[in-house]
Amino acid sequence: MMVFAMRNILLALTLSAGLFAQGQGGIRQLPDRKLWVIDTGLSTYVLGVNDRNELQFQHWGGRILRDEDLPPARSSAEWASFDSSQSRTAEEYPGWGGIRYIEPAVKITFPDGVRDLVLKYDSAGIGQNTLTVRLKDIERDVFVDVSYKVYPGTGVLAKSSVIENKTQQPILVESAQSGVWYMPRGTDYRMTHLYGRWAGETQLVREILKPGKKVIESRRGNTGAQFNPWFAIDAGDADENHGRVWFGALGWSGNWKITAETTSFQTTRVVGGFNDFDFGYKLSPGEKLKTPQFYGGYTDRGFGEASRILHRFERTEIAPDRAHPHVRPLLYNSWEATEFAVDEPGQSILADKAAKLGVEMFVMDDGWFGQRNDDHRGLGDWYVNQQKFPNGLKSLIDHVNSLGMKFGLWVEPEMVNPDSGLYRAHPDWAMHFPGRPRSEARNQLILNMARQDVKEHIFGVLDKLLTENRIAFLKWDMNRNFGEPGWPAVAPDEQKKLWVQYVRNLYEIIDRLRANHPGVEIESCSGGGGRVELGIMERVDQVWTSDNTEAFDRLKIQEGFSQVYPAKVMMAWVTDVPNMNGRSTPLKYRFLVAMQGSVGIGGNLNKWSAADMKLASDMVAQYKGIRDTVQQGDLYRLNSPRDPSGLTSNEYVSTDGKQAAIFAFYDHQQYGQEVPVVYPRGLDSSATYKLTPGQTTLSGSYLMNHGIQFKLTGDYDSTLLVLDRQ
């Protein structure tokens, strides 16, 4: 339980130094030096109260096991009258006030025009793996609880804050960040992050941080495909397997911003939280604003280990099934096969064929409701289309269930087509500014889910759908971003709250649905990977990686995705060719690319030949044999699709070490060149492994040190090698 200690923490501190120095980690206090040491089990984070009573950063990096080595926090000296001590000191949570030019953690305008906020230490409390440090403005009753949560043994620490107005007047919060992460002093750090767009998500980019700011963000209302809220920073010398890497990921499905700022004093700091663009959150007296969780970690074992730390953390601490992780079902989805032309006979035939392949979840996509025959109409009218399903959904669901599969359904609850009954009844529910255009994208507008009535309506529609039908899975889509984000029903100075309230209500709806229907699982989709981060991932079981299902393009999309998120949540469908780019790859290649994540089949099975169906059943059977290893094991990215050799290779090792699966893809052979040797990792040197195919037995030491020469030729050749420990 959180105990808020008195003003003078020093009297209250009882934990002795070094108590948690070994093992899984935890939080310890060093009262004599006013420090807190947070040990994640794989890294140490140290902060303290400095000589000016400010909360100051001390260390983020490898584990520190001897507390005696840690000096107390000391503010940095002024450089000149132009560069104050305040601006140069590594404050954990600086307000915008005094003489500070660095990116602040919080900025406030008071009703009397004062825009100065100087936060000093007030009190602190330690709970079960949490530390909360309360800061207070030097004069006004504005408090900030800066929180640290450690997940012992995982290597991950989460920062967030709660800003509280205890004055008698409303205040306007103009920036509210989750926290600041500092790198050790140095120059030319590199930042790795993900950018993209629809059908080209999670592209990896690595760039040197020169003095100035590098900003990645979303101003789109949801997470966005343009950037993903994740960063990894290294000193320019890390690679996949070696080197120091500091990384962080935000959990917020709305406007977010991560700023990597390199000062003129060789300090690199990363500030992240709510995007401050168009931000203005009015806090009434007594009201609080909580910022998103900003997770961070450190490793000295390269980008590969940074990813593995995040994957493990997400599977065991974030995912809805975190208490009892289990593999994802193999699904079929109708979208690419039928688009909007769904009906009971057509879906039943696809279901028959999918069941024969070993599919476990049959998902009907867009087109089943209202007048939804194309993307011009119907969104908002969530009743079953009687022409297409004269018996309601029941008889299709019964049929799917009789084939031994569960049934899933596509919804896009936040949207409305102007050509819909819902819009005609409630035009004011769409996000808009009065008298201004309502710009459509894909012929649709966004319902202002920040409104209480809209939230309740959406919850009610979905709750009814799930109550009346045996639906095991929802694919929750969102096919456009915000535009004209007006909320005319509330006072002008409350309207910007929409950015935050919309997302809170999204979370509330999902949480309530899950509570009412505990068996139902959810996929987050926003035209592909537009809503993927740790906030939504606490609430959904999987995500749609990209609408681009072209297997060769997927290799890079998946490589980027895998930097942050585990294979288990990464939905990957096998679809028909020619696909995007007019490209055709062999069915086996398409399967193997998809088998590196959570597999779905999305082709039109009516067009698959007998040979295709046979190959597909074999691939599904193979996948089921390695599914646990791929989805819940450790990923080693052996050869990158960015590598000029044209060889991509990924290895998955099960958590018990009994199995490894190595995928290899060779895209364009030229001049008869053979592919480079692949060196597996993460095996037991002294163990022996049976190889399939081939049935030879080789030792871990031979495999890892001599490597494997795959025989791949031509275009889009691929293979899967399974190693079973003997």
Ligand code: GLA
């Ligand atoms: C989005 C999704 C697709 C499909 C369509 C349906 O584009 O990403 O998978 O569900 O909507 O309209």
